[in-house]
Every structure is written in C-alpha cells, then in structure tokens.
Amino acid sequence: DTGVSQNPRHKITKRGQNVTFRCDPISEHNRLYWYRQTLGQGPEFLTYFQNEAQLEKSRLLSDRFSAERPKGSFSTLEIQRTEQGDSAMYLCASSPRGAEAFFGQGTRLTVV
Amino acid sequence: KQEVTQIPAALSVPEGENLVLNCSFTDSAIYNLQWFRQDPGKGLTSLLLIQSSQREQTSGRLNASLDKSSGRSTLYIAASQPGDSATYLCAAFYGGSQGNLIFGKGTKLSVKP
Numbered sequence: 001d002t003g004v005s006q007n008p009r010h011k012i013t014k015r016g017q018n019v020t021f022r023c024d025p026i027s028e029h030n031r032l033y034w035y036r037q038t039l040g041q042g043p044e045f046l047t048y049f050q051n052e053a054q055l056e057k058s059r060l061l062s063d064r065f066s067a068e069r070p071k072g073s074f075s076t077l078e079i080q081r082t083e084q085g086d087s088a089m090y091l092c093a094s095s096p097r098g099a100e101a102f103f104g105q106g107t108r109l110t111v112v
Numbered sequence: 113k114q115e116v117t118q119i120p121a122a123l124s125v126p127e128g129e130n131l132v133l134n135c136s137f138t139d140s141a142i143y144n145l146q147w148f149r150q151d152p153g154k155g156l157t158s159l160l161l162i163q164s165s166q167r168e169q170t171s172g173r174l175n176a177s178l179d180k181s182s183g184r185s186t187l188y189i190a191a192s193q194p195g196d197s198a199t200y201l202c203a204a205f206y207g208g209s210q211g212n213l214i215f216g217k218g219t220k221l222s223v224k225p
Binding site for chain 1: 118205217
C-alpha cells in the first residue's frame with residue numbers, strides 16, 4: 001500500500017497524559033500536513049512541513065502540541081498534558097508541492 | 113479572511129437522482145480546489161482536483177466545475193447510488209505563503225434506495 005499511513009488508528013488516554021501519533025506520507029511527497037477534525041466540522045489546519053522544515057503553524061497549535069518531520073520522511077505529532085478538548089480525529093496528508101493532497105485514515109483520540 | 117462555505121449542510125435524495133453540491137470561497141486568488149469524500153469515522157478520499165486554470169474535471173459519474181470570478185465550485189453527481197452516501201468536503205488551496213488547504217464543513221449526502 002503506497003498511501004498515507006497513520007498510527008495508531010485509535011488512542012484512548014487519560015487526561016494529563018502525553019500522546020504521540022505517527023504519519024508516513026506517500027514517498028517523494030515533499031509536503032506533509034496535520035489537521036484536526038471534530039464531529040460535524042471540516043478539518044482544521046494545524047501545521048505543515050515542506051521536507052523537514054516546518055513552514056506554518058496554526059494558532060490552534062498551542063504550546064502543548066509539537067510536530068516533527070526528521071529527515072523529511074515520516075512525521076510525529078505529540079500532545080503533552082492532554083485535555084478533554086483535545087479529543088478529535090487527527091488527520092495527516094501529503095502532496096507534491098501545490099498538487100493533489102492525499103489523506104490517511106486518521107487517528108481517533110479520546111481523552112477520558 | 114479566507115473562508116470556504118458549503119451549502120446545504122445535509123441533503124437527502126432518492127436513488128437515481130442527479131444532484132449538485134455547492135462550495136463557495138471568499139478569496140478568488142485560488143491556486144486549486146479539491147473535492148473529497150469522507151465516510152463516517154474514516155479519513156478523506158480525494159475525488160477531483162481542479163487547477164485554477166481549469167473550468168472543470170470529470171471522473172466517472174462525478175463532474176466538478178470551478179468559477180473563480182464568482183468564487184464558486186460545484187460537484188455534480190449523476191445517477192446517484194446508495195453507495196454515494198457520505199460527507200463531501202471541498203478545500204481551497206492558495207499556495208504562496210499560505211501552504212494549507214482551507215476546508216468547508218461539508219455536505220452530508222444520503223441517497224435513499
């Protein structure tokens with residue numbers, strides 16, 4: 001399968017714990033995006049990378065959130081000290097610059 | 113502020129009907145527009161991408177149009193089937209210093225057998 005892969009698919013965590021999600025983009029796609037989606041809403045932009053450089057971050061990305069893309073390949077999104085409001089679907093997408101974006105299946109986070 | 117709006121929020125049609133989903137965007141300096149399908153609890157599946165220089169794109173029973181001057185795009189679905197039931201999202205990409213897709217909230221389509 002050469003699509004965008006996200007792991008884990010589901011994560012249940014207790015409030016205050018740290019969680020980390022992984023995204024493996026389509027190979028040779030230099031752009032990688034992270035979005036968050038809550039029920040009934042469209043995806044909201046969090047951050048994106050061009051190769052290993054993080055070029056833009058949304059104001060939604062509080063200081064509890066951090067994303068990395070070492071070596072311009074896979075990316076990780078970490079949420080520290082999780083809150084119930086962090087419960088959402090976290091989506092990753094990749095694209096060649098300015099072209100069609102392809103999304104993964106998402107990671108569903110539930111904070112209890 | 114760049115915004116994308118999709119109307120209606122929900123649509124129910126009988127099987128076999130042709131239908132049109134609407135998407136409007138506030139900034140006409142669009143680089144491309146992409147339509148996605150999302151099934152419940154799943155990620156997004158890309159349906160069609162229209163570049164700013166194009167007027168429409170077709171894939172099977174789907175046809176997407178783009179009118180930059182009016183800030184509108186439509187997704188036409190011919191001969192709808194129950195399997196088309198899903199949420200359809202449009203997203204605008206502006207390029208330049210803004211690298212992200214801006215999404216509408218989607219139209220939830222239900223096709224009744």
